[in-house]
Amino acid sequence: MIPTQDASLSSENVTFSVGMVLRDHTGKFIEGRVGCMPEVGSIFEAEAIGIREALSWIAGKGLTQVSFESDSLLSIRALRGDGGNQLEVGHVIQHCLELLQSNPTFSLDFISRQANKVAHELARCPCLLSCFYVFSSPPESLLETLLYDVSS
Template sequence: MSCSEWLLNTLAVEPFEKLAQIATILWGIWSARNLKVWQNKMLTTQMAMQSSVLQVKQWRDSQKLKLARSNMTIQANKDVVVKWRSPDEGRLKINVDAHIVLGNPWFSCGLVLRDHGGNFIAARARRFAGVVPVVEAEAIAILEATRWASLLDLQHVDVESDSLISVQAINKTSENYLEAGVVFQECRDVLRARSDIVLSFIKKQANKVAHSVARVPCDVNCFVDFSTPPHSVLEYLVSDNLMD
C-alpha cells in the first residue's frame, strides 16, 4: 500500500481524534519543510511537532470561539421580536406575499392595505393559473400591488415584500433572474413612473397578514376583494397593532 492509499483508507475509517493527530503530524512536516526550503532553517522532529500541536490547538480554540459567538448571535436573533411597522403619517402601506403549493397548477398572491394608524383598509387575494418559480410569484405579487394602488388611485404608498431577492432585483436595476426578469422590469417601469411608491423588504415574521390573505381560497384567474378583514387574518392584525 502506498502512503496516499494508506492515508485515504485511514481518513475513511478512523475516529475524529485519530484524524486530528494525523493532520497535526502532516502539518508539522509541511511547516518544517517550508522553513527549510524558503528560509533555510532546520527544525528537529520534536520542535516541529511541538509547534504543530500548538498551532492546531490555537486553531481549534478559535473555531470553538467562533461557534460559540455564532450560537449566541442565532439565539439573540431568535429572541428579537420582528415587528410590522405602520407607514409614516400621510402614507399608506401594502404588504404582499405569494403562495405556491407544490404540484398545483396555480399560485396566489395576497395584498393588504393599511394606513399610518395600522387600520385595515382593504385586502385582495388573487389566484393565477400556471407553475412558476417562487421568486417569479413573489415578483408578480409586487407588480399586483403597484397595479392595485393605481386602480384604487392611491398616492404615497409603501409596498413591502418578504422576498429579499425580488426586492433587491427590482431596486437594483442591474439584476435579472431569467423568467422573472420580465416581471422585474415591469415593476421597475412602474416605480420609475410612480416615485411616490416605495418598495422595501420586510421579514416573514412581520408579514403574516399578507401571508394569510394569500392563502384565502379563490377561483383560478380571478380575485377576491375584502373591505373588512377576512377572519383568518384578524389575529395577526390585532398582534401587529399591539406591537406597533
C-alpha cells in the same frame, strides 16, 4: 398607506395565490385582495408577480406617498438592480420598474416574513383560478393576526 403582499404556491404547484393588504400608517386594515393564478416556475416568479399586482392595484386607486413592503428579498434586490440573473422574471421586474417610475411617490422596502403575516395568511385563502377577491373588511380568519400585528 402601507400595502404588503405575499405569494403562496399550491401544494401541487399548479397554481399560486397572491395576497395583498392595504393598511394605514397605524396598521389599520383598509382593504385586502387575493387572487389565484396559473402555475409559475418558482416562488421568486410568484413573488415578483405579487409585487407587480400590488403596484398595479394601488396605482389604479390613485394613491400617493405609498410604502410597499415585501418579504421577497430576491424581488426587492432585482428591483434595485442588484438581483443578479433575472431571466425567469425579467419581464415582470421590468413592468414593476415601469409602474414605480410612473408613480415616483411609491417606495418599496423589504420586511421580514414575521412582519408580513397578514398578507401571507391572505395569500392562503382559497380562491378560484384567474380571479381576484376584494375584502373591504378583513376575513374572520385574519382578525387574530391583525390584532397581534397592531399590538406588537
